[in-house]
Amino acid sequence: MNGRLAARLAAMPLSGRIGFALVLFWLVVAVAGPLTAPHPVGKFVDEEVFSPASAQHWLGSDYLGRDVLSRLMWGARYTVLLALGAAALAVATGTSIALFAAIRGGLVDEVISRAMDTLISIPSKIFALVLVAAFGSSLALLMLIAAFTYIPGNYRIARALAVNLVGMDFVQVARARGEGAIHIAWREVLPNMIHPLLADMGLRFVFIVLLLSGLSFLGLGVQPPHADLGSLVRENISGLPQGASAILSPALAIATLTVGANLLIDALKGGGEA
Amino acid sequence: MAAPAANAPVWLGLTRVVLQRIASALLTLLLVSIVIFAAASLLPGDAAQEVLGQSATPEQVAALRHEMGLDQPAVTRYLDWLAALLGGDPGRSYIADMQVTELIGARLVNSLSLAGITALVSVALALTIGIVSAINRGSKLDRALNIVTLSLVALPEFLIATVFVLLFSVKLVWLPSIAMVSPEATWSEMLRSMALPVACLTFVVSAQMARLTRAAVADQLDRPYVEMARLKGVTFRRIILFHVLPNAAGPVLNAIALSLSYLMGGALIIETIFSFPGLASLMVNAVTSRDMPLLQACAMIFCAAYLALILIADIVAILANPRLRS
């Protein structure tokens, strides 16, 4: 398994390897970051606000004189884990519904697909805003809202894949053998969808990171005392005229995470047909 | 084996197909209105309580509930809301003590002009990048553009906005960082104040649009009819203009419509950052203040705009494609 991963990496274009490194870096930061953060996340450690990078504070201090690097490490955890959870949830749910619809077919499929078409015609950020207004924005709710917002998109892709596979002769053979729906979904159809589904999950992850940090930036996402990367940008917005590190670092952190994920997914898909 | 198509039935059939698409879009919009109404006014706590605050007496709350019609069954409330909406009255704001239409009025125009200018710029830019990329497939240029657009679609809007403000307002002091759009402003003032929001949105939208355009054109380039044209000695220029573009038109239009819908998401952040008095920033305020009638109205406008875009792309694609036409 490791050998295959290494071979895959070696075969990738440079952009893919950079992407892999960036994603890996942020995953490590999300898991281990808070343990290695130089300062407690909420502690005022600098007399100056918006101070530039220095030996004590590698990324400077924020609008209250807190250590930006430490806050960034904590923020990355919220951003990465929330988005990862939401993306996994969205893909698991969307794909399960898609498999059900594709294998059942007929009226069941039509009704589900129509419902999903309705949801997908509400632009995702608009939809998320309505849901946040309605339900609020605790961490668990944010994850559910982000997942729910991207279920229809995953459903559409998974259903297209599944319908295609269900029409294939090997599924017809399994049905003619008398296999049940569960066997067909789990053994015949799903294994053939795994790669595109993983790519889709990667894309959903990127969308969700952008959605959640956008919401936090608007003050509608992760609420204090918690802070994800988007919240960090928001709370330091007054440092913009100085070009403070406190506002640029978290914004760049998000960008390196999402760009890295995008580069990796693109390379795994075969890097286009070039 | 199809029979040769006479003229009259083609037009008849075409009208039928177009009407079908319109009807389908309207049905979707109706379903969307149910979802939005349900999400915004059925599930959450009590709006009357919300408006009056914690100190209100139960009697006051009950009175307001009655006044707002909250004691009616959900279906009745939905139908009332829908009927009013169709009559052009989305209700009264909980917070601003104004009709929602008044709040929306001028801001809708602002947002439309922001979206319109952005659309013009980004369509031109994206089509150029997408087509150039596709016809130079596999070249250094194509690979470079791939990496650039791939990275741009993944950038958070506020990063782009922050960098632009730092660059053009703070360092170079060319453009204002706050977009003041007042009725008295001259055209040049208008344009200057909209320059940064438009630039940011263009970045967000055109990267995605260029990628989708490239994919649509590249897909056509792989078709056997392109190889056939090459084997007929047709020049590359003519292959692109005469053969590929007419076939790519449908998918490209679809790509444009889809990407323009990104505008709405982008506008939420960009309008807020630049304090642009548009619909998106109004919607963000509505969420913050949980002003449900205003929120519902804004959401419906965005959804209607999105569906209209997709519908137009769809219909133009039908008109452009002889197979769909018949």
Added chain:
Amino acid sequence: MIGQTSPAVEVSGLNIALDLPDGSSRAIVDNVSFAIPKGEVLALIGESGSGKTTIALAMMGYSRFGATISADRIRIGDMQIDALGERALGKVRGSRVAYIAQSAAAAFNPSRTIISQVIEPLIVHGLASRKEAREKAIGLFSALALPSPETIGDRYVHQVSGGQLQRLMAAMALITDPELIILDEPTTALDVTTQVEVLKTFKQAIVASGATAIYVSHDLAVVAQVADQIVVLKDGRMVEQGKAGDLLRSPQSDYTHSLIAAARPVNRAAAPDEAEALLTVEAVHAGYGRVRDGRAAIPVISDVSLALGKGCSLGIIGESGSGKSTLARVIGGLLPASAGAIRLGGELLAPGLAGRSREQLRQIQLVFQNADTALNPMQTVRDAIARPLAFYHGIRGAAADARVAELLDVIQLQPSLAERRTSELSGGQKQRVNLARALAAEPRVLLCDEVTSALDTVVGAAILDLIDALRRQMGIATIFISHDISTVRAFCDEMLVLYSGRVVETCSKAAFSTPVHHPYTELLIDSVPALDPGWLAMLGERHAPAIADTPADEALCPFLARCPVAIAGTCDSQPPSLRETAGMRLLCHAVQPQLASEALNQ
């Protein structure tokens, strides 16, 4: 100037290599040389991967996937193709060398009118004005026997049938009076009855134009009709080259021998007659969409009846769209019949899968047409074969492994293949695994749906031999579904002909050789090219034009519009009557099966 005796096309030492991503390169065409005298047709024949299309395209200096062409010489007339640059080649392509592709449906641009593409070579090479070009195109349309030549060009691809499109593409190639025409499997995608017509028109058109031609095909019998010379290719190398007649009569290489043998299936012994019926289909209707009164909204098969005896083989034959695969799906329960009955061993089967017991499902096994899609690419060979063992017989673990090994032996595959993913197998290996999976269920009835149509001729012939041997050995009643009447004739005890979803003829092996058949069956028999260069010429004008629609009235004979012996006043007003004698049932007014029994008695 080129001398009188010098050939019109001369190729020597042609090599084509594909650059691989790791920097190395792989030869796909290796040292090919040939020459074609002016006005003659050279056929390049071979199976998939033989390099035949690659060689043909190299005549235009064109290669796919960026493969590199190098040659001592590629000369067409006074042009040295291998010495020309891309710009000069652009001037040659479509003007002096023209190409006809396998699938006209894909090679025409769907959003431009056909005529605008047909005249395009004249326009882009500046050889004629638009008006002249149009006139010339219309002239070619009528020369190529296209209906309404004045207006057919104004249609789009989706409005024209496959056979017509192929002729329209020929017009596009001929319009510049090229010196060399390349025909790349131009009739392969067509039904057999259409193929004959198109082949005939092509042959006439090439002769009339005086052009030299290269005809690429996998089908020796087709090639026999058009070629003066044949080059046999295998894996990018020339195996044999010679005059068409000589090569077909006395092939020198083993490979050519095997190609010819595969094209001529040997007749197999018929089953001992009057075996007890195992599977019967009685007046079955089926189709798609809403079912009302036992008829589907889009009916595909109507009133189909058949009986399959124990251990016997039945061939079902028909063209694309005749409903033959649908019939297999209906018998297998995948598509529930809307009316009628299916019985297995006297037991009535439910129309849909859900109503059938596992034991009933086990007894009927399907082998699908395309082995590439019939096997789950994520499974290993063992997974694929072991599943029915566990599902039907509860065999698992070591016992299953042993049985899988046994089955692999039966289908003549190495036991080591068990661990391979099915996606790593060759087409022939896949089809064998596909068969093994069906055999693992130990069925009483095997439904083989076009099992060889996706395979190369020689590989396909081996699969058919294997199925035939195994079904006899294991006593499995088998239904072969095919578009190829000669296969059915060789392998089946009985034959059933479907046309437009209706059975127009059923006949026994013995009755098949009599001269009396349904007019459609006769058309099918006549349309199969023989391995004889004179066949097409001999065929003469016996053919009815294959361009017509089915009658509006469902009750009437479905073949009416194409029938050469239809009786006016009878066939177009009364439903066809069923005529039955020993060994034969016909649905026809015009043909008297009594004659058949008389012929049989002689």
